Amino acid sequence: MTHASDVIAVTASPEKTALVVTFESLGLAPELIQAVADLSFTQPTTVQSRVIPLALTLQDKPVNDLMVSSQTGSGKTAAFLLPVLHTLLLQQQEHDKKQAEEWNEKVVQALAKGEELPKRAKRKNPTQQRHFKAATPGALILCPTRELAQQVANDAIDLVKHCRGLRIACVVGGMPYPLQIARLNNAELVVATPGRLLDLQRSKNIQLDKVQFLVVDEGDRMLDLGFADDLAEVHQLTSNRRQTMMFSATFAPRIQQLGARVMRTPQRVQVDSPQERHSNIKQTLFWADNLHHKRKLLDHWLRDTQIAQAIVFASTQIDCDALAADLQQAGFSAVALHGALSQGLRNRRLNALRDGMVQILVATDVAARGIDVPNISHVFNYGLPMKQEDYVHRIGRTGRAGRDGIAITFAEWRERRKILDIEDFTKQTLNAEMIPGLEPTQRSPRPAGPGEQRRFGKPSGPRRNDRRAGGSPPKHGFGGDARRAGPRPAAKAARDR
Numbered sequence: 001m002t003h004a005s006d007v008i009a010v011t012a013s014p015e016k017t018a019l020v021v022t023f024e025s026l027g028l029a030p031e032l033i034q035a036v037a038d039l040s041f042t043q044p045t046t047v048q049s050r051v052i053p054l055a056l057t058l059q060d061k062p063v064n065d066l067m068v069s070s071q072t073g074s075g076k077t078a079a080f081l082l083p084v085l086h087t088l089l090l091q092q093q094e095h096d097k098k099q100a101e102e103w104n105e106k107v108v109q110a111l112a113k114g115e116e117l118p119k120r121a122k123r124k125n126p127t128q129q130r131h132f133k134a135a136t137p138g139a140l141i142l143c144p145t146r147e148l149a150q151q152v153a154n155d156a157i158d159l160v161k162h163c164r165g166l167r168i169a170c171v172v173g174g175m176p177y178p179l180q181i182a183r184l185n186n187a188e189l190v191v192a193t194p195g196r197l198l199d200l201q202r203s204k205n206i207q208l209d210k211v212q213f214l215v216v217d218e219g220d221r222m223l224d225l226g227f228a229d230d231l232a233e234v235h236q237l238t239s240n241r242r243q244t245m246m247f248s249a250t251f252a253p254r255i256q257q258l259g260a261r262v263m264r265t266p267q268r269v270q271v272d273s274p275q276e277r278h279s280n281i282k283q284t285l286f287w288a289d290n291l292h293h294k295r296k297l298l299d300h301w302l303r304d305t306q307i308a309q310a311i312v313f314a315s316t317q318i319d320c321d322a323l324a325a326d327l328q329q330a331g332f333s334a335v336a337l338h339g340a341l342s343q344g345l346r347n348r349r350l351n352a353l354r355d356g357m358v359q360i361l362v363a364t365d366v367a368a369r370g371i372d373v374p375n376i377s378h379v380f381n382y383g384l385p386m387k388q389e390d391y392v393h394r395i396g397r398t399g400r401a402g403r404d405g406i407a408i409t410f411a412e413w414r415e416r417r418k419i420l421d422i423e424d425f426t427k428q429t430l431n432a433e434m435i436p437g438l439e440p441t442q443r444s445p446r447p448a449g450p451g452e453q454r455r456f457g458k459p460s461g462p463r464r465n466d467r468r469a470g471g472s473p474p475k476h477g478f479g480g481d482a483r484r485a486g487p488r489p490a491a492k493a494a495r496d497r
Helices: 030-038 046-055 078-113 148-158 177-185 196-201 219-224 228-237 252-260 291-300 315-327 344-356 388-393 412-424
Strands: 039-044 066-069 138-142 168-171 191-192 213-216 242-247 267-270 282-289 311-312 333-338 360-363 377-383 407-410
Touching: 030 039, 030 078, 030 148, 046 066, 046 078, 046 267, 066 078, 066 252, 078 148, 078 191, 078 213, 138 196, 138 228, 138 267, 148 168, 148 191, 168 177, 168 196, 168 388, 177 196, 191 196, 196 228, 196 315, 213 228, 219 228, 219 252, 219 267, 228 252, 242 252, 282 291, 282 388, 291 311, 291 407, 315 333, 315 360, 333 344, 377 388, 388 407, 388 412, 407 412
Parallel strands: 066 242, 066 267, 138 191, 138 213, 168 191, 213 242, 282 407, 311 360, 311 377, 333 360, 377 407
Antiparallel strands: none
16 A cells, blocks of 8 residues: 555556556445545555455456465555455445344334334353354464564554454464454454464364455465465365465465465466565675674664664574674664564564664564564665575565665675575675775675676685685685585574574
């Protein structure tokens, strides 16, 4: 959705650019239009104007299963929330109308017979076991991380503020079971992570046989975190659904295979390509000789007075905690966020970031998706991501809602292969810069000539294996002394879930 003061520029090919320019022309319910206006959004983004008409399930047109590829910050959450909420709202209104007619008929019959008028049943406390009834939602949205699920649920709550009787529930791990069970009562739309959802289903606190709409958000991340089996189980439990939508960063072969298993002849919608991503984010690379040099570069950047709020990404949970502690000792307002923390602590730290009480968030990739804080002006890749796709999601935490952002990547010479992989994936070159007084002592990679494959030049000075003469360390994978060079970073990195 486009903010009144910020126009989102999402690149798309001319033949794919949608002509729809207002939310009213999309045919959405007036209650949703009013909620969108209250949020100061005036114009649908490209992904919204293309997906919403296809996703709307009307009686006079067939239902479309959709596979959508779109960049972060392009408004894809509203692209699947608005059509799903529209249909649920119409069904709720039809149900309420039918109930009202039945009630009026009871009143008329009582009056005709001279009997006492019927009384409406009192609302029962859902937290009491004798009043418990398993939830039967009409729509289910699956997210790979707790933070993303909570963000989507909050967006859905904002959109239904004018929709009477339409309830939203969020089901994630790390939260008390009784509280989540109580919130599931009469919920029409459930946003969940797969693990906790299946736990509640197996304990018969929720039934999924009435689900009409299944949305899989960040399908690529789902597979990365090992949720393939859980997705297959949810697919079986919701086999009677009408529509399935899957959103992913790319149409990689594994995503296509997943779509073939859970969708019926899906229609693909690709709003942008890797070459067109994040045109409003300046991406810069700084080469570092070692970890100590990298720490100095980060400290220099964090003292920039133009930084409103920033996220510093670390590779592992241990690095995340250590770096946050170092920044706190250096006088920065910083906290750590990773998967080993309790959900309550993660929520408090995210809320502190949103409220402006924290300036720097040091996080692992658990925070690369699901954080929507408009004031994040800078993203720092202190540790490189394990997968190239995660780089795109990391830098997507800045430059949101049409704003400009800055993404800084620090890399050691041993990580140059990862930098090339990131450039190959994004089809963009990370321009290397230097800070006066903090220049790397080793020679930077030379640019490739016309028609020449890019490669790194040999370091100048003494032979690279002559450590006593001041040569550079041996390279990994190019015939150097692997034992002396130390273990590969990927072998040491702990995967954060």
